Amino acid sequence: xxxxxxxxxxxxxxxxxxxxxxxxxxxxxxxxxxxxxxxxxxxxxxxxxxxxxxxxxxxxxxxxxxxxxxxxxxxxxxxxxxxxxxxxxxxxxxxxxxxxxxxxxxxxxxxxxxxxxxxxxxxxxxxxxxxxxxxxxxxxxxx
Amino acid sequence: xxxxxxxxxxxxxxxxxxxxxxxxxxxxxxxxxxxxxxxxxxxxxxxxxxxxxxxxxxxxxxxxxxxxxxxxxxxxxxxxxxxxxxxxxxxxxxxxxxxxxxxxxxxxxxxxxxxxxxxxxxxxxxxxxxxxxxxxxxxxxxxxxxxxxxxxxxxxxxxxxxxxxxxxxxxxxxxxxxxxxxxxxxxxxxxxxxxxxxxxxxxxxxxxxxxxxxxxxxxxxxxxxxxxxxxxxxxxxxxxxxxxxxxxxxxxxxxxxxxxxxxxxxxxxxxxxxxxxxxxxxxxxxxxxxxxxxxxxxxxxxxxxxxxxxxxxx
Numbered sequence: 001x002x003x004x005x006x007x008x009x010x011x012x013x014x015x016x017x018x019x020x021x022x023x024x025x026x027x028x029x030x031x032x033x034x035x036x037x038x039x040x041x042x043x044x045x046x047x048x049x050x051x052x053x054x055x056x057x058x059x060x061x062x063x064x065x066x067x068x069x070x071x072x073x074x075x076x077x078x079x080x081x082x083x084x085x086x087x088x089x090x091x092x093x094x095x096x097x098x099x100x101x102x103x104x105x106x107x108x109x110x111x112x113x114x115x116x117x118x119x120x121x122x123x124x125x126x127x128x129x130x131x132x133x134x135x136x137x138x139x140x141x142x143x
Numbered sequence: 144x145x146x147x148x149x150x151x152x153x154x155x156x157x158x159x160x161x162x163x164x165x166x167x168x169x170x171x172x173x174x175x176x177x178x179x180x181x182x183x184x185x186x187x188x189x190x191x192x193x194x195x196x197x198x199x200x201x202x203x204x205x206x207x208x209x210x211x212x213x214x215x216x217x218x219x220x221x222x223x224x225x226x227x228x229x230x231x232x233x234x235x236x237x238x239x240x241x242x243x244x245x246x247x248x249x250x251x252x253x254x255x256x257x258x259x260x261x262x263x264x265x266x267x268x269x270x271x272x273x274x275x276x277x278x279x280x281x282x283x284x285x286x287x288x289x290x291x292x293x294x295x296x297x298x299x300x301x302x303x304x305x306x307x308x309x310x311x312x313x314x315x316x317x318x319x320x321x322x323x324x325x326x327x328x329x330x331x332x333x334x335x336x337x338x339x340x341x342x343x344x345x346x347x348x349x350x351x352x353x354x355x356x357x358x359x360x361x362x363x364x365x366x367x368x369x370x371x372x373x374x375x376x377x378x379x380x381x382x383x384x385x386x387x388x389x390x391x392x393x394x395x396x397x398x399x400x401x402x403x404x405x406x407x408x409x410x411x412x413x414x415x416x417x418x419x420x421x422x423x424x425x426x427x428x429x430x431x432x433x434x435x436x437x438x439x440x441x442x443x444x445x446x447x448x449x450x451x452x453x454x455x456x457x
Contacts, residue, residue, distance in 0.1 A: 033364060034403075036394055058360065101390035102368075104360045133192075135398050 035060050035134040039081075043116040050116035052089055053109035054081065055098075061106055063130050070095045070106040076126075077108055083122045087114035183211055186218060193402045193431050195222050213243040220251055227433030229259045249279050250299055257306045261435050266310070273306040296322075304335050309435055313339040325352040330364050337370040338436075341413075346374035356383035365391050365406045373413040388414055404428040408440050418447035 038055045054077070058070070064080075065072035071093070078088040091110040098105050114120075124136050182205050189198035199222055205215040216235045223232035236251035253276045260268035280299040300319050307316040316339045320332050328336070340348040353363075353371055362368065372388035375381060392410050404424040411421035421444035429441045 034395065034398065034400070036398060099359050101394055102357045102359060102362045102387045133400075135400075137394075137397050 035131040037134065037136050039122075039136050039138045041116060041120065041122075041138070044111055047115055049111045049113055050083070050120070051109070051111055052081075053107055055100065055105050055107040057100075058104035058106060060131055060134070064127055070097065073106070073108065077110075080126055081122060081124055083112050083114050083120055085121075085123070087112050183214055183218065186215070190218065190222050190225070195226055195431075198222055213239060213247065216243070217247070217251060220255065224255065224258055225432055225434055227262070229255060229262065232258070246279065246295060250276070250295070250302065253279065254302050257302070257309070258435065261309050262438070269306065269310060273303070273310060276303055276306060301332060301335075304332070305435070308335060308339060308342075311342075313343045330366065333363075334366055334370065334436075337367065337374070341370065341373060341377065344377065346377040349374040350378070355381055357387050362387075365395065366409070369406050369410045369414060372410070376414060385414065401427065402431060405432065405437060405440060408444055412440065412443045412447065416447055418444070418449045421447055 035057070037057075037060065040053045042051045044051050056064075056073070058068070061070060061073050062068050065076065074091050074093065074095075077091045081089050083089070089110055089112045091108050094109070096107040096109070098107065128134055182201060186198045186201040186205070189195075189201065199219060202215045202219045202222075206212055206219075216239050220232045220235035223229075223235060233252065233255045236248060236255055239248040239251060253272055257269055257272040257276070260266075260272055276299065280296075280303060300322060304316045304319040307313075307319060317336060320328060320336055325333060325336060336352075337349055340346065349371065353367075357368075363371075368384060368388050368391055371384040375384045388410060392407060395407055405428040408421055408425035408428055411417045411424060425437075425441040425444035429437050
């Protein structure tokens with residue numbers, strides 16, 4: 001879009017009544033935005049470990065860390081993702097920046113000290129508060 | 144229905160006669176709205192996520208507590224309309240009588256009447272409602288009166304644009320939204336403008352308000368992206384938005400969200416026609432959202448020719 005419509009809409013809706021009435025009409029489902037990340041898991045050459053990569057949009061990373069710096073997420077990845085309850089991912093410091101579906105993305109990758117299996121259990125935590133409808137789409141590779 | 148029509152005439156007449164007191168009511172409501180509105184905001188957040196029953200429950204609580212009754216009733220009516228519960232919406236609007244200004248009550252009831260007429264395919268009543276709404280929406284100029292609440296002005300213009308659109312008067316629909324430039328409008332109005340230009344087969348108008356190709360990190364909502372893809376297709380030139388729409392829809396399909404499937408339905412009706420996919424997503428959408436646009440999308444999906452099944456080859 002050629003201008004930032006959100007700030008202009010905010011300017012338009014300055015009176016308190018507008019805050020109550022206009023959102024009913026403006027905040028329709030049509031404006032819903034979707035937050036999605038992509039997790040890929042595969043076997044490491046060393047069978048005692050697994051490889052992972054996790055791609056986020058840049059604005060989701062900023063919402064989660066409060067910083068536009070992609071590296072700000074590195075110390076948090078071990079909190080956000082766990083395999084088999086207590087197996088923490090160990091991220092590499094290399095972050096791939098790219099573009100996917102029109103959005104700037106950051107892909108984090110690394111290993112984790114647990115064996116890969118196609119039905120490996122993992123949990124994602126702490127990111128659904130700032131990103132309520134976030135979904136992690138997962139791809140598992142064959143070992 | 145006859146009793147309802149009579150009621151509407153009474154309200155419309157009263158609105159024209161007592162316009163001054165209606166405006167006084169608007170000012171009162173404006174002051175009232177400054178109070179704590181946490182519960183209303185929660186209800187708004189719930190309806191935004193299509194959690195309609197939870198939102199309605201919260202709104203009943205607000206009404207019972209006696210605070211923000213006007214706003215709660217309006218939101219209630221809005222949700223009932225989204226669910227296609229016309230009678231319930233009419234009751235919510237009628238409950239505003241004596242509590243909100245005649246302008247607000249009348250606008251609410253005329254919206255419901257327009258929706259009822261559309262769902263019953265009653266063009267004559269829709270025409271009448273559109274005319275009454277224009278009479279109510281004083282002044283009839285595009286500029287906003289200094290006395291009128293901006294919120295009510297915006298609301299009435301939005302409804303006039305919707306009713307004009309439903310009557311197939313696309314140029315008038317655009318005209319009702321001309322009080323602000325495209326980029327200032329909320330997404331719901333932008334979609335109305337895009338759909339009007341598409342219906343008038345004027346895709347070039349769309350690219351006067353949007354870039355020819357998307358800018359990374361500055362994407363509009365998916366609902367806009369699929370319309371830009373349709374406009375690009377109609378114009379028969381670049382493929383930026385079509386490519387982007389395909390990528391966005393791929394993610395949306397992978398997410399398998401049970402809600403907000405109207406973008407997918409639009410995509411499979413207007414961008415990459417596919418009867419099976421269009422009907423699947425349009426039906427899924429219509430199960431939770433029954434606005435006129437949802438109804439039109441379902442009908443368009445059902446009207447698509449079904450692809451012949453691929454024969455098995457030996």
